[in-house]
Amino acid sequence: PIELALPRVRESLRSEVVWGSRVVAVGGGAPVVVQSMTNTDTEQAVETALQVKELALAGSEMVRITVNTPEAAKAVPYIREQLDRMGIDVPLIGDFHFNGHRLLTEFPDCAQALSKYRINPGNVGKGDKHDRQFGQMIEAAVRWNKAIRIGVNWGSLDQELLASMMDENSRRAVPWDAKPVMYEALIASAIGSAKLAESMGMPARQIALSCKVSGVRDLIAVYRELGRRCNYPLHLGLTEAGMGTKGTVASSTALGVLLQEGIGDTIRVSLTPAPGESRTQEVVIASEILQSLGLRTFVPSVTACPGCGRTTSTTFQELTQQIDDFLRAQMPVWRVRYPGVEHLKVAVMGCIVNGPGESKHADIGISLPGTGEAPAAPVFIDGEKRMTLRGENIATDFQKVVEDYIAQ
Ligand code: SF4
16 A cells, blocks of 8 residues: 655754743644744834734744844843733744854843843854854853753854865865865854754754744755754744745745755744735745644644635635635634644535535535536535535525534
């Protein structure tokens, strides 16, 4: 028989990102975690707290905020307080560059209010200064018992390390191309910094790594190698993925390949939102990537045919959209009220060709009438035809049938 293509499993340490009684496990066989990042000015504490809340309610299980100035560091405890007051216990990750050592040392309330620190070794100074400043950040993480992510990015790669590796490469009998040397430098920077952190007292199990690049095949190559060379949990994301369809497809392609190979313990889809577009879109896409691979289940799945010449009206598209929106909107309440509801399968089909068959495979399905068919929509529940909907209000009637089914 044909075997299911189950994702491979990569052995890794398990890190814990904690806020209050909320513990998010990362790696070590824990479910892959969805995370996202705010795009508000952190100094604007209320605005930032509201966006964190929005992202958390959309399904982000950790939210990163940039901490770039003393004012932003001062705002962090206030943001945390606002979230706690709203009942949002999502762990906050502080994103530090250049002055992170000073901010974490001079603002202990900020250091404590965060659950994890993202440290970019390419932006922590040069030479001796690098080790001293890096050490100050590790000291804060150890003192406050926080997890860290060593987040390397090819846009801010440690230039001294890259130059020395390029130099070494030029002495090879047959020098490599520049790109593989850069891959090596990314991985060396991440693993080297993690080892340095460990030598400074950071527990290995509290360190996660990332090596972000913006090309799909580059990301796959780098993470395959990174995953092979260490057992730290890995944060996965295609950096600067871009906007809309391009960003969505590129992220899904890269992350899909790696997750199927067991590489990636937390993910972020780094989309540039279109003007006016909600930041939560990146959370929805990240969740969908995990759900489509069968790694997590967040919301009921809606199976729908694409529609064709047999569907002349827009009723079919409208109904599919309405049911999808309805199910997502109910989830924050349903998740608590009806445990397991996320495993529900709903089918919305456009005509009799595949409609009844696909509907029978779902928990609940409807086959709308195509052109030339009688104006009736049979509804299938648990594989059997149970009723037929007719008239103007099929969409609303079907929504009620779904709601009743879930309640029962
Ligand atoms: Fe077209 Fe019917 Fe197939 Fe949908 S189920 S794509 S409407 S033939």
